Amino acid sequence: MKKAIVTGATGFIGKFLVRELLTQNIEVFAIVRPNTGNIGNLPAGVHVVECSLDRISELPMYIDDRDIEVVFHTAWQGVSDTDARNQDVQIKNLVATLDLIDAMYEMEIKTIIGCGSMHEAEALVEMAEDKVVDNLGFFYKSAKTSAHWMGKAKAGSYGIRFFWPLINTYGEEESSARLVNTIIRKIYKNESPDLSAGNQYYDFVHVSDVARALYLIAEKGINGRNYTIGSGEAKELRKFLKVVGKVANEINGSDIPLGFGKVTSNVISLPIETFDVSKLARDTGFEPKVSFEDGIRRTALWIRDNN
Numbered sequence: 610m611k612k613a614i615v616t617g618a619t620g621f622i623g624k625f626l627v628r629e630l631l632t633q634n635i636e637v638f639a640i641v642r643p644n645t646g647n648i649g650n651l652p653a654g655v656h657v658v659e660c661s662l663d664r665i666s667e668l669p670m671y672i673d674d675r676d677i678e679v680v681f682h683t684a685w686q687g688v689s690d691t692d693a694r695n696q697d698v699q700i701k702n703l704v705a706t707l708d709l710i711d712a713m714y715e716m717e718i719k720t721i722i723g724c725g726s727m728h729e730a731e732a733l734v735e736m737a738e739d740k741v742v743d744n745l746g747f748f749y750k751s752a753k754t755s756a757h758w759m760g761k762a763k764a765g766s767y768g769i770r771f772f773w774p775l776i777n778t779y780g781e782e783e784s785s786a787r788l789v790n791t792i793i794r795k796i797y798k799n800e801s802p803d804l805s806a807g808n809q810y811y812d813f814v815h816v817s818d819v820a821r822a823l824y825l826i827a828e829k830g831i832n833g834r835n836y837t838i839g840s841g842e843a844k845e846l847r848k849f850l851k852v853v854g855k856v857a858n859e860i861n862g863s864d865i866p867l868g869f870g871k872v873t874s875n876v877i878s879l880p881i882e883t884f885d886v887s888k889l890a891r892d893t894g895f896e897p898k899v900s901f902e903d904g905i906r907r908t909a910l911w912i913r914d915n916n
Contacts, residue, residue: 610827612677614718616640616665616709617684618655619647621783622724622776622819626681627655629820638672640665640684662686662705668712679720679827680713682706687749689785694745699752706756710763720770721760722823722830727777729754731877744875765833772826774836774889780816780904781911789813789853793909794916796857796865803871807847809878812839815899815907825893836889840897843884849901856905860913 613630617623618639630637631652639651643659651657658671662684685702692698706723713721732750735742757773764771779789795802814822822838830836847869854867889895899907 610635610678612636612638612674613679613681613827614638614640614668614672614677615681615683616662617682618657619645619650620683620685621780621785622778622816622823623681623683624650624782625780625816625820626683626823628652629817629824630681631655633824638674638677640668663701665705666708666712668709669715672716675717677716677718679722680709680718681823681827682709682721682723685724685753689787693749696748699748703752703756703759706760707763710760710767710769713769714767718769720827721764721772722827723756723760723773724823725757725773725775726750726753727775727879727883729757730775730879730883734879735875735877761833770830770832772830772832772834772836774822774826774838775883776819776838777811777813778816778819778838779813779908781907783816783908784915788850789905789908790912792850792853792867793857793912796854796863797861797913797916799861799863799865801866801868803868804850805846805872805876806870807845807850809846809876810843810881810884811846811849811879812843812884813849813901813904814839814897815901815904818897818899821898822889822893822895825895826889829893831892834888834892836892837884837886838889838895839884839886840901841886841890842901843881852902853905853909856902857909860906860909 613635618627619641637655639655640658660671687693687698728750761771792802
């Protein structure tokens, strides 16, 4: 791989991925929203292309190169905020993914790698149960699943290699309200975070390891294979969260307890096999480099210094 496109290049995963690709001496075309204030955060040497997701079908007009080999599609509006419950926003994400594949076909790009979510697996479990579902967060989960399945079919019809690995990442330089960040911020405010009992299986992988895994999938992944990017050490969620609490309390100089068992709704238990990373390791040689405790310490220090 010599040239690649990264959508959402100034986003959480996107910026780590851009750095990884540059270390691999890959020429990067960074797709960003017009008038974004984050362009200055991109490393020197990338080609910045201002193109919004709702106009991604016009990408062939913005980029003249026809020897680009891979698109890494990390852009997605509304992951954990109110837009995750906004049907219009999530439908636009789906349409943009399909439009992007059309643009790739026109540009003769042969590989696309998206960023899936463990929320997809959770949604399949919960929707299969005989119960009422009133959580509008399923708009995000359903749009991710739809983009995954429809994108795979469209890419396959064009002869484009397609990958949509399931990921549950964390790390420094993220400002969202996802679980790890929320716990750390609560402890810094000397508040006990409300949590489920944490008996369900879970896994986390640091964002720098995710970036390297995405690169390896592009280089060595087997077309059509469903990968999971993880630490390979899935276990009960509460064991991970105890580490988060310990590290955040150490940095904060406090002893704030975690409120395990205070949340009882929308708790979904996935089989431990969901987090199996053996296919990824076998096909690409991927091994995570950042331990969970080290990654949490980096994350907690960044939140302390940037909030």
